[in-house]
Amino acid sequence: MAEFLNERRMSLAIALALLAVPLMAEWLGNSFYTTLATRAAILALAGVGLNIALGSGGLISLGHAAFFGIGGYAVGIIASHHQAYEPLMTWPLTIAATNQMPVLWLVAILASGLAALMIGALSLRTSGVYFIMITLAFAQMIYYFAVSWPAYGGQDGLSIYVRDGFPGLNTLRPLDFFLLCYAVLMVVLALVRMISGARFGAMLEAVRQNPARVAALGLSPFRIRLVAFVLSGMVTGLAGALYADLNRFVSPSMLSWHMSGEIMVFVILGGAGRLFGPVAGACIYVLFEHVFGGVSDYWQFFLGALLLGVVLFARGGLIGLAAGRARHD
Amino acid sequence: MTEPVLSLSGVTRSFGALKVSDAVDLDLRAGEIHALIGPNGAGKSTLIKLISGEIEPDAGRIRFAGRDLQGLDQAARARLGLARTFQVSSLIPDFSVRRNVMLAVQAREGSGFGFVRQVSGDSRLGDAAMTALGRVGLQDRAQVPAAELSHGERRLLEIAMALALRPRAFLMDEPMAGLGSEGSGALIGFLDSLRGEAPILLVEHDMDAVFALADRISVLVGGRVIAHGSPDDIRADADVRAAYLGEE
Known part of the structure; x- marks a missing residue:
């Protein structure tokens, strides 16, 4: 029980630290760090999404950039119509473009969820290294599609001239936008925690540990994994939507396999299967990028060294290192 | 006579040239323990896998609870009421x-x-x-x-x-394996009381358990059922003695 409390305390500390940085920054009048913290929160959310598949479900997806990018492009495409005062479509019915985040998020979640349903339905028939390769292949297909789609920027990407809005907030102010992203992250974490404690979470955990046993109990491991994969894609897609508005820019790089690798690094660095693992991982990633990125162009060398250390000596990631093994009562 | 809970007819399965199940006919009736015995490699575990849906037969039919199981996966068969225990605890x-x-x-x-x-x-x-x-x-x-x-x-x-x-029926693959004599004694008593709840198809090497529990016994050798009957019949059967019990 002590270890469990310890993980909770650690999660709380990470959550408070991520909140404290931009508040301090704003107080000191330097909103650069606010933007940095926003980036960390959004990347953390992408990792929280992957963690549902990878950590809880044991599904090693190297294609989550697909969902991140689809979420981003959903926002970018709608914004490009909105800023040109064009409707999204005119036939069979006219749908006007919007710049309201709640609507954009919903579109991003549905689009990435649909993509995850299709990719998952095909790739979850395989396992192990084949699953890794097939998820990678699907993401690369979408990447090349985006590169060669001139209507929406092709290789150059799409700019969003004015950040989309949220009712009651001025999203152009860095702190407002940070607080919005932070709130989304916390709400999603609360939902993930709820789901993993519920029947679905128990089944998913059991499927990861022993799929043959779950099948013998009468539930299809495939269906449980597919639902997890879709939820996972939706969360990462939502993160992509926020990321588009953070940078006010989307490009095929959001869909590239580098991005998939980065999201996986957040999860593994922080602790796969741990609620706050991806949050810790993304924060450290952004911190390294900022600190060592200023020192050397090869800052990823330091990150690589850290990742190597974690993989070799702390299988539960940094959360596991500090809080011990995950407990299941 | 009512239909048996579980029935196999002509169930055949080969791995390459090796026929591990060869036209097996078998049934499990309400209220009984039906033991499946045979030397190692006789195809007992394969038969459990065929019934539970882990592998599909090349030929033959398996009916359970009034349904043909063909095309149903493991999870669907389990939902119909087939509860399996594994040879190696899972x-x-x-x-x-x-x-x-x-x-x-x-x-x-x-x-x-x-x-x-x-x-x-x-x-x-x-x-x-x-x-x-x-x-x-x-x-x-x-x-x-x-x-x-x-x-x-x-x-x-x-x-x-x-x-x-x-469940409507238990498939138990060597539940006694590795239990001490005390443990298996207690388990024999428990399984004995279980048959009223649901019939048991019992694969078991422990002959004391088999003869204490079984209402009927089928003997599997080389994928074929070579003998079938009450424990007394099986004890008396010359083929079984030659093929199997004699080796013990």
């Missing part, structure tokens, strides 16, 4: 004993997809799990992770999970 190692059984209760209720209500506070799941554990005498070990159980306790947990499914 548990969720990181889950506690109680959580393992709760998973079975959850599966019986057909609900893998609850997203809101927390399992840890669900007393209905917990109580049903404790009832099943109480029946096999594992209630005092409820909080222990399954990975930390002794070999014998794992066998009992497998059976508790099968009980929690409230």
Whole structure:
């Protein structure tokens, strides 16, 4: 029980630290760090999404950039119509473009969820290294599609001239936008925690540990994994939507396999299967990028060294290192 | 006569040139324990896998609870009421004993997809799990992770999970394997009382258990059923003695 409390305390500390940085920054009048913290929160959310598949479900997806990018492009495409005062479509019915985040998020979640349903339905028939390769292949297909789609920027990407809005907030102010992203992250974490404690979470955990046993109990491991994969894609897609508005820019790089690798690094660095693992991982990633990125162009060398250390000596990631093994009562 | 709960007719399966199941006819009737015996490599475990749906037969039919099982996967067959225990214990190692059984209760209720209500506070799941554990005498070990159980306790947990499914038939693959004589004695008594609840197709090497429990015995050698009958018939059967019992 002590270890469990310890993980909770650690999660709380990470959550408070991520909140404290931009508040301090704003107080000191330097909103650069606010933007940095926003980036960390959004990347953390992408990792929280992957963690549902990878950590809880044991599904090693190297294609989550697909969902991140689809979420981003959903926002970018709608914004490009909105800023040109064009409707999204005119036939069979006219749908006007919007710049309201709640609507954009919903579109991003549905689009990435649909993509995850299709990719998952095909790739979850395989396992192990084949699953890794097939998820990678699907993401690369979408990447090349985006590169060669001139209507929406092709290789150059799409700019969003004015950040989309949220009712009651001025999203152009860095702190407002940070607080919005932070709130989304916390709400999603609360939902993930709820789901993993519920029947679905128990089944998913059991499927990861022993799929043959779950099948013998009468539930299809495939269906449980597919639902997890879709939820996972939706969360990462939502993160992509926020990321588009953070940078006010989307490009095929959001869909590239580098991005998939980065999201996986957040999860593994922080602790796969741990609620706050991806949050810790993304924060450290952004911190390294900022600190060592200023020192050397090869800052990823330091990150690589850290990742190597974690993989070799702390299988539960940094959360596991500090809080011990995950407990299941 | 009522239809047997489970019946196999002409079930055949080959791996390459090797026929591991050769036109097997077998049935399991309500209220009985039907033991399947045979030397190593006779195809007993293959037959369990064919019935449970882990592998498909090349030919032949398997009917269970009035349905043809062809084309149904393992999960669908389990939902129809086929509860299987594995030759090598198959548990969720990181889950506690109680959580393992709760998973079975959850599966019986057909609900893998609850997203809101927390399992840890669900007393209905917990109580049903404790009832099943109480029946096999594992209630005092409820909080222990399954990975930390002794070999014998794992066998009992497998059976508790099968009980929690409230099945129409049990498929038990060597439940006595690796139990000491004391442990298997207790398990014999328990299985004896279980046949009224649901019939058991019992694959077992322990001949004391087989002859103490079985209402009928089928002898499998080289994938074929070479003899079939009451324990007394089997004991007296010359072919069986030559092929199998004589070696013991």
